[in-house]
Amino acid sequence: xxxxxxxxxxxxxxxxxxxxxxxxxxxxxxxxxxxxxxxxxxxxxxxxxxxxxxxxxxxxxxxxxxxxxxxxxxxxxxxxxxxxxxxxxxxxxxxxxxxxxxxxxxxxxxxxxxxxxxxxxxxxxxxxxxxxxxxxxxxxxxxxxxxxxxxxxxxxxxxxxxxxxxxxxxxxxxxxxxxxxxxxxxxxxxxxxxxxxxxxxxxxxxxxxxxxxxxxxxxxxxxxxxxxxxxxxxxxxxxxxxxxxxxxxxxxxxxxxxxxxxxxxxxxxxxxxxxxxxxxxxxxxxxxxxxxxxxxxxxxxxxxxxxxxxxxxxxxxxxxxxxxxxxxxxxxxxxxxxxxxxxxxxxxxxxxxxxxxxxxxxxxxxxxxxxxxxxxxxxxxxxxxxxxxxxxxxxxxxxxxxxxxxxxxxxxxxxxxxxxxxxxxxxxxxxxxxxxxxxxxxxxxxxxxxxxxxxxxxxxxxxxxxxxxxxxxxxxxxxxxxxxxxxxxxxxxxxxxxxxxxxxxxxxxxxxxxxxxxxxxxxxxxxxxxxxxxxxxxxxxxxxxxxxxxxxxxxxxxxxxxxxxxxxxxxxxxxxxxxxxxxxxxxxxxxxxxxxxxxxxxxxxxxxxxxxxxxxxxxxxxxxxxxxxxxxxxxxxxxxxxxxxxxxxxxxxxxxxxxxxxxxxxxxxxxxxxxxxxxxxxxxxxxxxxxxxxxxxxxxxxxxxxxxxxxxxxxxxxxxxxxxxxxxxxxxxxxxxxxxxxxxxxxxxxxxxxxxxxxxxxxxxxxxxxxxxxxxxxxxxxx
Numbered sequence: 004x005x006x007x008x009x010x011x012x013x014x015x016x017x018x019x020x021x022x023x024x025x026x027x028x029x030x031x032x033x034x035x036x037x038x039x040x041x042x043x044x045x046x047x048x049x050x051x052x053x054x055x056x057x058x059x060x061x062x063x064x065x066x067x068x069x070x071x072x073x074x075x076x077x078x079x080x081x082x083x084x085x086x087x088x089x090x091x092x093x094x095x096x097x098x099x100x101x102x103x104x105x106x107x108x109x110x111x112x113x114x115x116x117x118x119x120x121x122x123x124x125x126x127x128x129x130x131x132x133x134x135x136x137x138x139x140x141x142x143x144x145x146x147x148x149x150x151x152x153x154x155x156x157x158x159x160x161x162x163x164x165x166x167x168x169x170x171x172x173x174x175x176x177x178x179x180x181x182x183x184x185x186x187x188x189x190x191x192x193x194x195x196x197x198x199x200x201x202x203x204x205x206x207x208x209x210x211x212x213x214x215x216x217x218x219x220x221x222x223x224x225x226x227x228x229x230x231x232x233x234x235x236x237x238x239x240x241x242x243x244x245x246x247x248x249x250x251x252x253x254x255x256x257x258x259x260x261x262x263x264x265x266x267x268x269x270x271x272x273x274x275x276x277x278x279x280x281x282x283x284x285x286x287x288x289x290x291x292x293x294x295x296x297x298x299x300x301x302x303x304x305x306x307x308x309x310x311x312x313x314x315x316x317x318x319x320x321x322x323x324x325x326x327x328x329x330x331x332x333x334x335x336x337x338x339x340x341x342x343x344x345x346x347x348x349x350x351x352x353x354x355x356x357x358x359x360x361x362x363x364x365x366x367x368x369x370x371x372x373x374x375x376x377x378x379x380x381x382x383x384x385x386x387x388x389x390x391x392x393x394x395x396x397x398x399x400x401x402x403x404x405x406x407x408x409x410x411x412x413x414x415x416x417x418x419x420x421x422x423x424x425x426x427x428x429x430x431x432x433x434x435x436x437x438x439x440x441x442x443x444x445x446x447x448x449x450x451x452x453x454x455x456x457x458x459x460x461x462x463x464x465x466x467x468x469x470x471x472x473x474x475x476x477x478x479x480x481x482x483x484x485x486x487x488x489x490x491x492x493x494x495x496x497x498x499x500x501x502x503x504x505x506x507x508x509x510x511x512x513x514x515x516x517x518x519x520x521x522x523x524x525x526x527x528x529x530x531x532x533x534x535x536x537x538x539x540x541x542x543x544x545x546x547x548x549x550x551x552x553x554x555x556x557x558x559x560x561x562x563x564x565x566x567x568x569x570x571x572x573x574x575x576x577x578x579x580x581x582x583x584x585x586x587x588x589x590x591x592x593x594x595x596x597x598x599x600x601x602x603x604x605x606x607x608x609x610x611x612x613x614x615x616x617x618x619x620x621x622x623x624x625x626x627x628x629x630x631x632x633x634x635x636x637x638x639x640x641x642x643x644x645x646x647x648x649x650x651x652x653x654x655x656x657x658x659x660x661x662x663x664x665x666x667x668x669x670x671x672x673x674x675x676x677x678x679x680x681x682x683x684x685x686x687x688x689x690x691x692x693x694x695x696x697x698x699x700x701x702x703x704x705x706x707x708x709x710x711x712x713x714x715x716x717x718x719x720x721x722x723x724x725x726x727x728x729x730x731x732x733x734x735x736x737x738x739x740x741x742x743x744x745x746x747x748x749x750x751x752x753x754x755x756x757x758x759x760x761x762x763x764x765x766x767x768x769x770x771x772x773x774x775x776x777x778x779x780x781x782x783x784x785x786x
Contacts, residue, residue, distance in 0.1 A: 012307035015364035029258025069201025079135035112502025245283035256350035280709030328661015331601035413639025448487030449550030492535035554588035633734035651720025663735035
């Protein structure tokens with residue numbers, strides 16, 4: 004590592020030329036970069052659950068619906084119905100639409116004078132408003148229509164669209180959303196509310212927000228980085244070099260994604276901003292160490308050698324731990340988080356390569372700039388570090404108790420954290436899509452769906468008893484009050500029988516014997532009931548529409564369904580629950596498990612690295628406790644303020660731990676070097692606090708300000724991620740400059756510091772052992 008830094012300083016123009024060529028190559032690839040959002044990305048990678056879901060779709064077709072919502076007080080005026088019918092014809096011409104269900108296609112089975120009629124409810128547009136209202140009232144008697152295709156008050160009609168998952172390809176969502184917008188545009192001039200909502204519109208909405216984020220967050224992040232470093236360092240090269248390394252890192256990782264065909268999704272979209280934020284940390288440490296050498300009269304190549312000898316190992320270790328923090332996220336079984344962890348780790352690796360080559364090259368080329376200028380706030384940092392040292396060791400017991408009390412309270416509130424994985428949480432609550440989802444649920448039924456699959460022997464669902472079992476399940480669903488609507492093969496047979504039998508005109512009821520069901524299916528064919536029953540009639544699906552937006556509530560509701568099935572449904576029947584909304588909600592358990600595994604891996608890595616580095620298990624334990632402090636407080640804050648753990652906030656702890664350990668590594672490496680040079684533990688600790696306060700403080704402020712820019716995101720989870728990450732960066736300062744010295748004092752330092760001495764004596768001790776201008780050993784300049 005030291006050799007690479009020294010070589011880069013020795014041949015700066017060669018380094019810049021090579022990096023420039025790679026950057027140009029990456030820029031050429033950028034037009035191929037795609038934005039793509041998939042429903043499967045939010046699902047947990049559970050082979051059995053996914054196999055069940057895919058088998059269900061193959062047997063019955065997809066239960067996911069895109070609703071074209073049409074609302075107006077005079078919806079059933081003949082002129083309005085004619086306009087809707089014309090729009091429907093254009094909708095059905097869209098190639099990607101597999102099936103469209105509406106009052107214009109659902110058949111109205113009835114017997115008149117001994118003849119069976121099966122025309123759709125709106126095969127012909129009624130000539131008068133009253134006739135149209137009569138048709139609507141008749142349709143509402145059909146359980147497959149009521150609150151599915153028509154609201155109870157007759158003011159809302161839905162056209163339900165279904166797509167074949169096999170047709171999905173890149174650009175599918177945007178094409179469908181655009182075509183639907185065009186088809187329903189004329190209706191917006193006639194009706195009160197007209198829109199479409201489903202997977203294509205939601206995913207294309209997310210894609211639009213991703214593009215908007217890139218236009219806002221990246222420039223803001225770069226501006227914040229420049230302003231923060233400019234104010235803190237007051238050096239042109241110290242401000243521009245991190246800007247260059249961050250910009251090159253962004254171009255490189257986007258070029259890699261474009262080359263490998265990896266699309267930008269809702270999580271990987273924040274990787275460029277993260278590289279700008281996180282990628283600047285090692286630059287600051289290198290530049291700070293370089294400036295330390297120049298302040299002592301060493302310049303040019305010798306200053307770069309000093310920087311390499313003092314920082315080479317430290318930045319290698321901090322890169323390894325930060326990269327490990329992001330890689331640990333890939334332990335999660337949710338595809339979105341796995342991709343995010345891997346892409347960010349690759350980006351940090353590229354950033355590290357750029358940093359260890361470009362920083363020394365730029366510093367070497369900027370030697371003509373005055374190197375004797377004192378950095379802004381040098382004396383302020385000395386006073387700041389002296390104050391920290393004095394306060395900590397004046398009240399060590401009180402501060403230790405306070406830290407332990409805060410960690411204990413944080414543990415309590417951590418247990419109150421809820422976990423959620425709802426796709427609508429990607430939108431602001433007052434934005435258009437959540438409002439549309441609320442309208443659909445209020446007037447019709449929720450946009451989300453479950454599939455309850457009930458299986459038995461062949462031809463099982465050609466028998467009355469099994470259909471009654473389906474009805475029993477549906478009655479339970481209605482009694483819970485959690486679900487908006489359910490549809491089953493029992494409803495289908497009930498509608499057919501009521502229409503053909505005709506004995507009870509205003510009621511839907513099942514036939515009395517099995518032979519009638521067999522006759523109906525022979526007459527109608529399986530294709531008409533494919534959504535509800537398998538071809539061999541051994542399995543039936545209950546489609547459940549709901550608006551449950553809490554993953555934990557949905558998981559509990561499904562557990563209750565399974566419990567009811569075990570207790571009340573015929574034991575010869577097997578009941579399972581699947582569906583995209585349930586697979587998404589199942590991810591909450593794996594999210595918590597992945598979070599625990601990520602943190603455990605990171606804490607283990609920290610312990611082993613520090614223990615091997617300093618050959619002391621006690622110091623390894625110090626590092627773990629110091630880095631555990633900000634994470635525990637973070638979770639405590641989330642629990643106290645009722646901030647859910649979701650795809651955004653689930654990343655904070657592991658990432659923050661990977662970044663926060665950077666401070667610990669720099670602290671420990673300098674501490675070891677000073678003790679090896681002959682200083683006592685307390686003397687070394689005093690100098691470490693002084694010498695590391697400036698770069699760590701500047702890095703923390705830059706990181707906190709950088710993460711704050713993510714609060715500008717259109718995605719609430721990403722905005723929360725930015726806010727919480729900024730908080731944990733500030734908490735890491737306490738972990739580094741309060742918890743770490745306290746633990747080192749309690750675990751490793753046995754000399755008697757005059758804890759109860761006067762402040763003047765204590766300041767004298769600090770100043771004696773933390774001189775800022777000691778001579779540089781010749782070994783620090785050796786090649």
